[in-house]
């Protein structure tokens with residue numbers, strides 16, 4: 001059932017204990033709730049926003065940003081039932097197996113789990129995210145390039161909006177009690193400090209704190225709010241919950257997104273091309289992963305970038321004429337032979353890239369999140385290696401030519417928001433590690449220092465590869481539901 005939290009009496013939960021209390025109803029929270037209910041457990045799902053977007057709820061996402069330009073924090077996320085899936089783009093791709101591995105030239109890299117731990121959840125994640133079948137990606141090098149390999153994305157279609165897709169199911173469920181306008185404002189611990197005793201919520205309109213008890217708690221507030229909630233919960237542990245080793249909020253990861261140039265090709269591109277580095281090339285150059293996307297997106301199908309581009313008449317111009325026209329910036333005579341080169345890259349681990357508490361406070365008196373996104377040398381090395389290698393391969397195999405944007409050819413490492421931006425992918429801030437000195441959660445997403453507090457979502461990513469995060473979030477959440485079901489017995 002979906003219930004407006006504002007209408008409940010203050011003692012509504014006085015004699016109630018849920019099996020699991022889930023905080024936040026985005027893709028992670030809703031997936032976890034559905035799966036646990038399907039296994040027979042009672043779930044309280046507490047969502048801070050309402051059923052629709054509202055300025056009052058959205059304001060709670062405000063917060064300052066650091067030196068590297070970023071989107072306003074209340075614009076980079078949505079705060080109502082379904083979370084940011086209400087405006088996500090639907091690009092999906094699982095992480096690659098090497099994304100989980102320790103890489104010698106990338107300090108602190110490596111997950112305590114591997115791709116094989118998430119693969120069993122792939123088919124179910126495909127269904128949840130409304131994904132098409134896998135396919136063989138096109139390759140302009142026809143297998144001849146040995147440093148870059150072709151890849152692909154699948155698009156959620158129709159784009160899965162978790163709040164819309166699962167609202168009726170949540171409302172009909174007798175095992176899930178979904179509360180909207182229920183804002184997590186505190187997490188309280190038993191005297192032992194090893195166990196969460198209650199999560200504390202407030203409505204937007206009425207004052208008064210409402211404590212909620214459960215056997216297990218799962219924080220699913222998104223990659224910026226998860227660390228913020230832990231750091232703000234400082235009444236019993238001054239550094240914040242789970243922050244014994246000063247890691248909560250650190251290692252914030254994004255995927256730098258940037259247009260890197262333009263291309264002219266001999267054979268028409270009829271499908272978006274995606275290239276990623278081989279593990280050998282990454283190792284040789286000391287770089288991270290990336291996905292280079294090539295094609296003329298003006299002839300892509302509406303709203304969905306994969307699938308055949310719109311058919312174009314056969315080109316009557318020789319390649320050299322197309323190239324000369326492109327160099328002069330003229331409108332292309334043959335749109336399938338020209339296009340953009342766009343990069344989304346993995347960001348390297350950097351403890352100084354972080355979410356911390358700002359001095360400004362929200363309407364509940366809680367300190368806002370301050371995002372200090374910090375790119376480092378390895379990120380720019382990765383970006384430059386991606387474009388120079390793609391350009392080199394295109395010329396060496398004579399399949400086309402790439403013109404690289406000027407700023408990438410200089411030493412400029414402070415790009416503007418027009419040159420480089422994030423994907424609104426907020427990752428790494430409660431990272432997973434078996435070592436409590438290197439991560440906030442263990443391999444089962446449990447906060448190391450607590451018996452019954454778990455974290456869902458991309459804040460648990462130990463590294464981020466170049467894939468958009470939501471597919472892996474759903475896989476991890478399905479795995480978490482199995483783990484919690486085992487513990488609940």
Ligand SMILES: Cc1cc2nc3c(=O)[nH]c(=O)nc-3n(C[C@H](O)[C@H](O)[C@H](O)COP(=O)(O)OP(=O)(O)OC[C@H]3O[C@@H](n4cnc5c(N)ncnc54)[C@H](O)[C@@H]3O)c2cc1C
Pocket residue numbers: 023024025026027028029046047048049075076077078079080081082083084085087088089090091092182183184185220221222223225423424425426456457458468469470471473
């Ligand atoms: C514009 C945009 C485009 C994107 N495109 C893609 C894409 O193409 N592919 C992809 O993989 N990812 C994409 N993403 C990222 C994707 O939306 C997120 O990975 C995903 O939504 C994260 O799910 P989540 O459940 O972890 O967090 P969220 O979706 O952030 O959900 C968190 C929930 O917690 C609630 N909440 C927050 N604070 C509180 C509180 N104090 N108390 C109670 N509830 C609270 C929020 O209202 C929200 O419902 C995009 C994001 C944006 C913004």
